[in-house]
Amino acid sequence: MAEHGSSSPTADGEHAGETRRDFIHIAAATVAAGGVAAVAWPFVQQLAPAADTRALSAAEVDVSKVPLGSEIRVLIGGVPFFVRHRTDAEIQEARNVNISTLRDPATDDSRLRPLPDGKLNPSILVTSAVCTHLGCVPLGPDNGKVGEFGGWYCPCHGSQYDTSGRIRKGPAPKNLAIPKYVYETPTMIKISL
Amino acid sequence: MSGPSTYEPKTGFTKWLDARLPIVRLGYDSMIDFPTPKNLNYWWTFGGILALCLVIQIVTGIVLAMHYVANTSMAFASVQHIMRDVDFGWLVRYIHANGAGMFFLAVYIHMFRGLYYGSYKAPREVLWILGVVIYLLMMATAFMGYVLPWGQMSFHGSSVITNLIGALPIVGPAVKTYLLGGAAVGDPTLNRFFSLHYLLPFVIAGVVILHIWALHVVGNGNPTGVSVQDIKKDTVPFHPYYTVKDGFAIILFLTMFAVFVFFFPEAMGKTDNSIEANPLQTPAHIVPEWYLLPFYAILKSVTFDIGPIPAKLLGVLAMFGSILILFALPWLDTSKVRSMRYRPLARQLFVLFVLACVGLGFCGANEPDAFVFKTGKDRLQVEYSDANGRAQTKFFDQFSEANAYKESLPTAAGASLQVAESGFKWKWLSQILAAYYFIYFLVLMPLLGVIEKPKPRPASIADSVHKRSGSGRSSSAPVAAPQHAE
Numbered sequence: 001m002a003e004h005g006s007s008s009p010t011a012d013g014e015h016a017g018e019t020r021r022d023f024i025h026i027a028a029a030t031v032a033a034g035g036v037a038a039v040a041w042p043f044v045q046q047l048a049p050a051a052d053t054r055a056l057s058a059a060e061v062d063v064s065k066v067p068l069g070s071e072i073r074v075l076i077g078g079v080p081f082f083v084r085h086r087t088d089a090e091i092q093e094a095r096n097v098n099i100s101t102l103r104d105p106a107t108d109d110s111r112l113r114p115l116p117d118g119k120l121n122p123s124i125l126v127t128s129a130v131c132t133h134l135g136c137v138p139l140g141p142d143n144g145k146v147g148e149f150g151g152w153y154c155p156c157h158g159s160q161y162d163t164s165g166r167i168r169k170g171p172a173p174k175n176l177a178i179p180k181y182v183y184e185t186p187t188m189i190k191i192s193l
Numbered sequence: 194m195s196g197p198s199t200y201e202p203k204t205g206f207t208k209w210l211d212a213r214l215p216i217v218r219l220g221y222d223s224m225i226d227f228p229t230p231k232n233l234n235y236w237w238t239f240g241g242i243l244a245l246c247l248v249i250q251i252v253t254g255i256v257l258a259m260h261y262v263a264n265t266s267m268a269f270a271s272v273q274h275i276m277r278d279v280d281f282g283w284l285v286r287y288i289h290a291n292g293a294g295m296f297f298l299a300v301y302i303h304m305f306r307g308l309y310y311g312s313y314k315a316p317r318e319v320l321w322i323l324g325v326v327i328y329l330l331m332m333a334t335a336f337m338g339y340v341l342p343w344g345q346m347s348f349h350g351s352s353v354i355t356n357l358i359g360a361l362p363i364v365g366p367a368v369k370t371y372l373l374g375g376a377a378v379g380d381p382t383l384n385r386f387f388s389l390h391y392l393l394p395f396v397i398a399g400v401v402i403l404h405i406w407a408l409h410v411v412g413n414g415n416p417t418g419v420s421v422q423d424i425k426k427d428t429v430p431f432h433p434y435y436t437v438k439d440g441f442a443i444i445l446f447l448t449m450f451a452v453f454v455f456f457f458p459e460a461m462g463k464t465d466n467s468i469e470a471n472p473l474q475t476p477a478h479i480v481p482e483w484y485l486l487p488f489y490a491i492l493k494s495v496t497f498d499i500g501p502i503p504a505k506l507l508g509v510l511a512m513f514g515s516i517l518i519l520f521a522l523p524w525l526d527t528s529k530v531r532s533m534r535y536r537p538l539a540r541q542l543f544v545l546f547v548l549a550c551v552g553l554g555f556c557g558a559n560e561p562d563a564f565v566f567k568t569g570k571d572r573l574q575v576e577y578s579d580a581n582g583r584a585q586t587k588f589f590d591q592f593s594e595a596n597a598y599k600e601s602l603p604t605a606a607g608a609s610l611q612v613a614e615s616g617f618k619w620k621w622l623s624q625i626l627a628a629y630y631f632i633y634f635l636v637l638m639p640l641l642g643v644i645e646k647p648k649p650r651p652a653s654i655a656d657s658v659h660k661r662s663g664s665g666r667s668s669s670a671p672v673a674a675p676q677h678a679e
Contacts, residue, residue, distance in 0.1 A: 042281035
């Protein structure tokens with residue numbers, strides 16, 4: 001066929017040859033598509049967090065070091081978290097809210113995690129430090145600004161959170177998220193991304 | 194070669210687009226309907242393979258640059274990070290590192306193809322020169338890329354090469370300082386090499402476009418060297434004939450490539466480069482990557498001064514000259530016949546030339562004073578100075594005799610006992626082969642066109658094909674100087 005170039009028509013004509021050639025075309029294209037997909041996979045997957053980044057996706061925090069009435073801020077894999085040591089007044093304030101009036105209804109207890117003995121520890125509140133509006137880090141007791149509800153105040157667009165980290169005023173739609181964390185001992189928590 | 198376009202837009206959109214930006218027409222004319230000689234053999238598939246190699250290097254390189262850090266305190270660790278931590282980082286890096294070797298393997302076959310079939314002769318001089326430019330850019334890119342992992346070979350290799358440039362008269366020291374950005378290879382060097390290593394492949398891609406453009410103006414050569422005379426009889430459309438042939442060759446090439454990547458990824462690597470760069474300690478045996486070895490051998494082969502030119506400078510000039518000479522090749526070859534198929538003498542000298550290039554590669558990998566083969570037995574030699582202070586040497590077969598003789602000499606003689614070996618040194622082989630390299634281009638190429646009597650060539654491509662398949666016309670009148678088809 002190649003010897004005589006394009007000028008001579010193929011010998012096997014229109015009917016029988018067509019189906020066989022179609023089969024070859026489809027088979028070849030399928031193999032090629034499989035090959036492209038197999039090559040594309042590692043080239044996409046390499047964009048995923050690398051093993052060293054994944055290894056930094058959890059951290060232990062000693063909550064006994066958090067001063068009463070204040071908070072510490074923890075960065076895990078670049079993501080900020082609040083760990084707040086609440087006063088009794090702040091706990092009462094968080095518990096006395098009428099849940100049905102909230103934008104994102106949640107009880108204060110539902111925002112706590114149990115100690116190793118199964119009881120809740122209301123004095124320590126752990127939340128995400130990312131405002132649910134557009135991702136700024138709200139100001140808190142450490143910055144001397146807690147907003148009208150005693151919790152946090154977001155400087156970007158004025159969202160205000162209460163002492164349970166629930167949204168009370170401003171544009172944010174949701175409460176500050178509660179991260180995945182467990183009490184490993186009564187004073188040591190482990191937060192994971 | 195590219196005659197009137199046969200592209201006809203079929204849909205409304207392609208008609209609209211064709212009147213504004215005839216990009217589909219360009220693709221059609223250059224990759225579908227491009228008239229290609231019907232007798233191209235598999236040596237002609239390496240152009241397509243090389244285009245693929247460039248794409249592979251760019252794609253894997255962009256990925257590596259996402260994870261690499263160009264800083265002398267972090268570069269080596271970031272490469273280890275790529276190998277251990279990044280998902281499939283080992284795969285991407287091994288493709289990139291082995292891909293450089295594959296790229297050079299393909300380009301050498303492509304260049305030898307050009308040399309054998311006279312692809313550099315009129316009207317393809319510019320096509321050839323653009324190819325040599327691409328090759329030079331490839332060498333620069335490969336060299337700078339090899340520095341980035343910041344291993345022992347990276348550091349001391351780059352140190353040697355920049356010192357080479359420093360050996361050039363007048364401008365050398367200044368150019369060297371500008372390259373390094375300091376007194377020695379360091380952070381500024383690594384940063385600019387990274388920048389240029391990222392840039393140059395795109396420059397290569399640009400010159401590749403010019404290379405293909407030049408190719409599509411004059412058309413492909415072919416194994417007979419006879420120009421296309423009748424597009425209908427001598428050529429076939431590029432698609433499907435050569436897309437399929439190139440595609441098959443690419444599959445075979447990628448298979449070999451994958452064998453290296455998955456089974457022998459460090460086969461061409463140097464273990465010294467797995468040690469982080471230490472400016473205070475040069476590795477015992479410093480050699481470049483395999484694809485630069487022949488030129489390294491030419492550099493090392495010059496161990497003598499000529500007139501006022503010291504050996505160091507002469508070696509550098511010989512090394513650069515051995516590459517730059519390729520630019521002059523279209524005018525050094527005086528033969529009117531393109532293909533060496535019809536040049537009985539040139540063909541044999543070409544085989545010797547290929548062997549010389551491969552041999553120079555081995556010379557480059559070996560120590561100049563090591564032996565290719567040994568002659569005679571190893572003996573013991575006692576060197577000392579006699580009563581008049583002249584150096585003397587005495588040979589022995591037995592250690593006891595040699596040692597006894599040494600002990601018998603007075604302390605003032607400063608006697609020493611060594612093993613004396615004799616044989617043929619790599620240095621000498623490299624001198625012979627380097628001499629042949631230059632003689633081939635500067636003497637044999639111009640001379641052969643005058644003294645060689647070429648064999649009769651087929652009248653046309655169609656004729657050569659039909660005669661081989663036993664079904665063609667019988668006319669085989671030799672053609673004189675091949676003329677450009679258009």
